[in-house]
Amino acid sequence: xxxxxxxxxxxxxxxxxxxxxxxxxxxxxxxxxxxxxxxxxxxxxxxxxxxxxxxxxxxxxxxxxxxxxxxxxxxxxxxxxxxxxxxxxxxxxxxxxxxxxxxxxxxxxxxxxxxxxxxxxxxxxxxxxxxxxxxxxxxxxxxxxxxxxxxxxxxxxxxxxxxxxxxxxxxxxxxxxxxxxxxxxxxxxxxxxxxxxxxxxxxxxxxxxxxxxxxxxxxxxxxxxxxxxxxxxxxxxxxxxxxxxxxxxxxxxxxxxxxxxxxxxxxxxxxxxxxxxxxxxxxxxxxxxxxxxxxxxxxxxxxxxxxxxxxxxxxxxxxxxxxxxxxxxxxxxxxxxxxxxxxxxxxxxxxxxxxxxxxxxxxxxxxxxxxxxxxxxxxxxxxxxxxxxxxxxxxxxxxxxxxxxxxxxxxxxxxxxxxxxxxxxxxxxxxxxxxxxxxxxxxxxxxxxxxxxxxxxxxxxxxxxxxxxxxxxxxxxxxxxxxxxxxxxxxxxxxxxxxxxxxxxxxxxxxxxxxxxxxxxxxxxxxxxxxxxxxxxxxxxxxxxxxxxxxxxxxx
Numbered sequence: 047x048x049x050x051x052x053x054x055x056x057x058x059x060x061x062x063x064x065x066x067x068x069x070x071x072x073x074x075x076x077x078x079x080x081x082x083x084x085x086x087x088x089x090x091x092x093x094x095x096x097x098x099x100x101x102x103x104x105x106x107x108x109x110x111x112x113x114x115x116x117x118x119x120x121x122x123x124x125x126x127x128x129x130x131x132x133x134x135x136x137x138x139x140x141x142x143x144x145x146x147x148x149x150x151x152x153x154x155x156x157x158x159x160x161x162x163x164x165x166x167x168x169x170x171x172x173x174x175x176x177x178x179x180x181x182x183x184x185x186x187x188x189x190x191x192x193x194x195x196x197x198x199x200x201x202x203x204x205x206x207x208x209x210x211x212x213x214x215x216x217x218x219x220x221x222x223x224x225x226x227x228x229x230x231x232x233x234x235x236x237x238x239x240x241x242x243x244x245x246x247x248x249x250x251x252x253x254x255x256x257x258x259x260x261x262x263x264x265x266x267x268x269x270x271x272x273x274x275x276x277x278x279x280x281x282x283x284x285x286x287x288x289x290x291x292x293x294x295x296x297x298x299x300x301x302x303x304x305x306x307x308x309x310x311x312x313x314x315x316x317x318x319x320x321x322x323x324x325x326x327x328x329x330x331x332x333x334x335x336x337x338x339x340x341x342x343x344x345x346x347x348x349x350x351x352x353x354x355x356x357x358x359x360x361x362x363x364x365x366x367x368x369x370x371x372x373x374x375x376x377x378x379x380x381x382x383x384x385x386x387x388x389x390x391x392x393x394x395x396x397x398x399x400x401x402x403x404x405x406x407x408x409x410x411x412x413x414x415x416x417x418x419x420x421x422x423x424x425x426x427x428x429x430x431x432x433x434x435x436x437x438x439x440x441x442x443x444x445x446x447x448x449x450x451x452x453x454x455x456x457x458x459x460x461x462x463x464x465x466x467x468x469x470x471x472x473x474x475x476x477x478x479x480x481x482x483x484x485x486x487x488x489x490x491x492x493x494x495x496x497x498x499x500x501x502x503x504x505x506x507x508x509x510x511x512x513x514x515x516x517x518x519x520x521x522x523x524x525x526x527x528x529x530x531x532x533x534x535x536x537x538x539x540x541x542x543x544x545x546x547x548x549x550x551x552x553x554x555x556x557x558x559x560x561x562x563x564x565x566x567x568x569x570x571x572x573x574x575x576x577x578x579x580x581x582x583x584x585x586x587x588x589x590x591x592x593x594x595x596x597x598x599x600x601x602x
Contacts, residue, residue, distance in 0.1 A: 072446035076589055077525065079445040080438050085582045086573075088117070088434045089491075092412070093426035093573045100425060101416025102321065102461045103156065103388040110412055114393045114437065114458045115148045121441045123395030123456060126150070126477045150392040152471040153324035154461065155385040160198070163188050165335060167345050168202065168375040177377070178344060185338040188380065199333070202377040203279045206230045207351055208368045209360060210238055211269040211281075217251055221366040228277035231376045233345065235353070236266065236285040236336075240361040248361045264541060270334060280333040282376060284342045286353065305568035313418035317567070321388065321464035323471060333378060349374050392468045393458040394477060397443055399450040399596060404480040406595045407455045408588075409469060410436045410487040411462030411544055415567060426573040428566065432487030433458050435558075435585045442589045443596075450596035452482055459544050462488075469544035473551060483595045484548040486557040490584040491576035494561035500577045501530045503584055506557040508549065509535035511601045514556050514591075521590040529583045554601055556591055558584055 091097075092113065098106030125147030163182035168175055180186060209221040211234040219239070240248030254265045273281055302312045322329055337345075346353060349371040356367055393412070410432030414425025424430075440456045455477060459468035493500045507514040515533050522529060538549050545555040560580060565571040595601075 072448045073590070073593060076442035076446045076593065077586055079442045080582060080586050080589060082578050082582050084441075085434055085438060085585065086578055088437055089426060089430050089576065089581075090573050092433060093424045093430040093571075095422045095424070097424075099416035099423040100412060100414045100430075101316070101423075102154075102319070102390060102413050102464055104416055106416065107413055107460065108391070111149065111391050111393050111458070111460075114412060114433065115395075117437045118148055118393070118395035118440065118456065121395075121437070122444050123148075123397055123440055126394040126396050126455070148393050148395055150394050150472065150475075150477070152390045152392070152468070152475075154321045154388045154390050154464075154467060155324055156388050157320040157322065157385045158383040159188070159318070159320060160381040160383060162381045164379045165337070165341070166377040166379075167341070168377055169348075170373045170375070180337075180341050185341045186335045189334045189336060198379070198381040199331075200377075200379040201279055201333075202375055203229055203231045205233050205282070205345065205371040205374045205376055206368065207233045207371055209356065209366055210235050211273060212238065212252070213272050214252070219252075219364060219366065221368050222272070222276060223366065223368075225368045225370075227273070229279055230370075231280045231282060232273055232278050233282045233284070233342075233371065234269065234273075235357070236283055237287065238265070239357075239364055241287070242357070243361060246361050248364050251364070267542075268540075270332065274330070274332045278332060280376070280378060281335065282342075282345070283334065283336045284339075284353065285336060286357065305565060305570040307421060307569055309419060311419075316415045316418055316423060319464055320382075321390075321461055321467060323467050324387075333380060335378070345374060345376075346371070390460040390468055390471070392460055392472055394472075395440065395456045396477070397440065397450065397454040397456070399453040401452050403453070403478055404482050405453045405455050405478045406482050406592060407457060407472075407484045407548070408436055408439055408592055409457040409459055409472075409484065409544055411459040411468065413460050413463050413468075414571075415463060421569050423567070423569050424572055426571050426576055427492045427560075427563070428489050428571055429462070429487075430573075431489060431491035431576060431581055432558075434581075435487040435490060435588055438585045439589045439592050443592065446593070450593070452596045453478065454592065454596050462544055466542075466544055466546055470547045473547040481548065481551075481553050483554045483556070483601070484545055485588060485591055485595070486543055486545040486548075486555065487584070487588060488543040488557065488559055489562075489566075490558050490560045491578070491581035492561045492563045492565075493577055493580070494563065497561060499530075500580050501528055502532065503529050503558060503560045503580070504532045504534055506534040506536060506539050506541070506545075506555070506559070508539060508554040508556075509537050511554050513598075513602055514554065517594050518556075518587060518591060521587060521594075525586070525590065527583050527586050529580070529587060531587075558588060560584060 097110050100107045100110045127147050161182055164179055165186050166177050166179040168177050206227050213220045213222050238252035240246035302309045411429050412433040415423035436456050461467035539555055540546055545557045549555050
């Protein structure tokens with residue numbers, strides 16, 4: 047009777063049922079090291095007010111980096127660099143906190159945008175030109191990346207209307223077919239054909255799943271990627287579903303609400319930092335503007351384009367109508383302040399395997415949004431939860447007492463919130479060149495409104511490797527881990543998290559995310575709101591995935 051009572055107690059405490067018959071099983075030892083208590087302890091500290099929201103370039107994230115380093119040392123991970131040597135040539139067996147052994151530093155430029163951006167419509171008739179100039183935050187917003195030159199950037203080019211900017215040959219709809227957009231400025235509508243009539247055939251064919259926020263996000267971001275791929279100079283976007291006052295900063299707003307808090311000023315610095323990696327050349331960027339109705343009306347005036355008519359025909363006929371706007375050009379002038387040099391810092395620890403060169407990278411970003419006016423954006427779910435997963439899986443792998451076949455790199459990425467810069471730098475400058483696979487954890491501790499039982503999680507993975515799904519399904523059952531997993535296979539997985547650049551290099555990826563919620567990027571993302579049992583269970587299946595990838599002969 048005592049034996050069964052103990053099993054019930056373990057099931058309730060850990061959220062899974064251990065295999066008690068495998069007393070010497072190294073995997074069981076690893077799983078047993080992942081407890082709700084250890085997970086909570088690390089999360090509470092990493093997401094505490096002492097870390098000041100872990101904003102890139104601040105004292106708070108430096109403290110977080112030191113904390114993660116100390117945990118890597120406690121668990122026995124090796125630094126990825128040789129031990130520190132002082133000026134007298136004396137080395138230490140292990141680097142102490144702050145001595146670079148676990149730190150992969152990289153340079154970034156922080157660019158403070160000006161509010162003096164201008165956008166002009168140039169209308170040419172015969173030998174004469176009319177220039178109409180519009181100002182930022184009045185008739186347009188700038189939503190693109192900044193070129194890190196000191197004075198900003200400017201340009202002028204003819205305008206090409208490309209409908210919704212969709213290239214979907216599978217559905218026989220390609221708005222770039224037969225038209226040259228290289229060096230041009232694109233005029234594009236937000237959304238998709240038939241978006242104003244959900245019962246239309248066009249809407250059913252092109253509409254992203256409204257319940258899947260990732261699909262909606264990728265739908266629009268993929269448009270910009272396609273435009274850049276085809277060599278467009280810039281994009282002008284019209285949102286026909288927006289109201290007349292579609293921009294966010296009218297001068298007579300006196301109270302700003304961020305989550306449940308009120309501020310006298312909008313904390314723009316938390317959401318509008320602009321960092322870019324410092325490389326050997328300027329990063330290719332594509333300016334992106336969302337414009338008001340009166341600006342778009344002036345742009346299309348006397349150009350043979352009726353936007354409302356196009357939307358109707360696109361819904362009814364599902365046929366592109368791309369065209370050059372004769373006599374119309376756009377001139378833009380983007381200004382910014384002098385860039386400032388900042389240091390980013392990835393924290394990297396190594397569990398060396400039998401093969402020291404081929405590696406599995408287990409990663410999560412540890413930065414968040416910082417603090418404003420005394421209020422801390424704690425970032426418990428985003429992404430202290432994922433960072434704790436990396437540390438906990440490192441501990442579990444060490445607890446097995448077994449040397450894996452492949453080396454495992456455990457990494458906490460900096461500057462994800464500023465554009466995935468930490469993981470991007472790592473992929474460009476890998477600690478080991480032969481990366482076998484990447485596992486990513488980002489926001490693994492909360493429940494969506496539809497997850498009433500608190501057990502749902504999503505796994506995005508590289509479609510070509512179905513074993514990533516089948517192995518997960520098998521382990522969830524074998525080890526009785528209480529997660530109801532949904533699976534999102536993609537040819538080349540993409541999205542706003544750190545697996546993105548691994549996937550671009552054709553490296554197999556697995557990426558865990560539990561839910562999008564109302565506290566996303568808000569001060570309400572507090573440690574007490576996490577679903578600790580779910581988070582611990584995601585970490586357990588993540589450990590099993592890690593151990594599988596580190597020991598499997600090959601992926602099929």
